[in-house]
Amino acid sequence: MIREITIGQYYPADSVIHRLDPRVKIVCTLLFLISLFVQNSLSGYVIATLFLVFVIRASKVPFRFIVKGLKAIILLLMFTVVMNLFLTKEGAVLLHFWIFTITENGLRISVFMAIRLIYLIIGSSLMTLTTTPNALTDGIESLLRPLNRFRVPVHEVAMIMSIALRFIPILLEETDKIMKAQIARGADLESGNMIQRTKAMVPILVPLFVSAFRRANDLALAMEARCYCGGEGRTKMKPLVYKRQDYAAYVIVVAYVVLAFVAGRFAPLHIWIF
């Protein structure tokens, strides 16, 4: 059951998007997310939709994989829609029954909000689906490097992230093993109320922590033995280098952002209340 948790799901394929520099993907995803939130017109969303379809096509990731990510936010999505729908009081009334009122504005805001959230998830899952966790860490490290000047330990944080990525599957497997071992000793993890079940987790967490610290200690020794002493003076086996496709990607995304903005400003395209 515990192994179903997948973190940083990566969909291996050979596509232009997969081959892009991770920095490009991170920056462009951020640009796309920002563009969604400054967007408030139908024409802007039409352009965003076309752009997303274009990128999904180019990434060769099957659509159902992308939609999977939406399952995680379905509750949040429903909550946002309901809240916006019933709690917006301004604007002409569309519908009124008992204590509920739906206004034009409410409908408009909740539909746009839903689209924003859905596109936000699709956009960011596209990034994680097409980038290996390692490349992602490298990209973040490289993008945040200027923070070094403010004494933010960027290299160390990136190293911690990549080690965490390596050890998550190992620790999950270990949790599984310990759970089975405790169940074999008669531990009851399933029944009882909330408090009882939380208490039942203690015999699992204690050995897990002990083993995690032992691993951490071993790993620190192994890293030191291999001459690791921080980011200073280190070279990279896979340095990040911008290629022509990366510049092209920047140009395309910036063009999209500008186009969506201009369209929303000067040709908002009104249909009914939207």
Added chain:
Amino acid sequence: MEMIRARELVYEYEQRDDEGNVIGMNRALDEIELDVRPGQFVAILGHNGSGKSTLAKHMNAILVPTGGTMWVNGRDTKDPRELMSVRQSAGMVFQNPDNQIIGTIVEEDVGFGPENLGVPTEEIWRRVEDGLKSVGMLEYRTHSPNKLSGGQKQRVAIAGVIAMEPECIVLDEPTAMLDPVGRKEVLRTVQELRKRKNVTVILITHYMEEAIDADAVYVMEGGHVVMQGTPREIFSRVDELKRYRLDVPQVTMLAEELRKGGLDIPKGILRREELVQAICRLS
């Protein structure tokens, strides 16, 4: 010049109580003398807690002596300026295969050491390829280490050390957590490395069979080196080994029992073929 040299080497762990106050010292190494020449294959045997790992950690300057001196490739491990070159000269492979692989992809793990040394990118790729080739793991270069068997993980760890181009490799019970197949796999890899690259190998082990091919064997007990010599010399002293809670290889054991039973079989037989020959000579 010796590859590894220790004179009157002493190491004491601090013993602490629950509050972290020092309540005493635990002498894990006591006046160790050690000489390993370049290219030698040295095995270190000893019961649990006899100080083998503590000694191994001195060869890599993870621990520095509290008394006496340890030289690696002529460099004093106490000298902080020599730290990196000591660690580069004497690579270390540990017991637990999972806890020493840092990279999330095999080739990136092998590249970790050279990256730390500041080796230029193209050279890193050459070394990674060479390292993986010499342990026979080149075809797994883009795999995740989590999906490999224990023996394969240890071979990746060895490749990671090779990529740093050390003169000496210290293996601290590298086979202790492996099944027999993995054990053979790792030992074969070490033997081939010795032939191809002429590196000095220091193998710490629990399994007597792994020490048979060594040029020299050291036996440790309670922080002392209590026996030293060629495998043949050491394994012919069966009773003494028993005193240190160590076995002898099965074949040696059988030969010893036959000799005690009155058969004319020479002392210190290590391999099955030798025993067969000795028995054939009897009639």
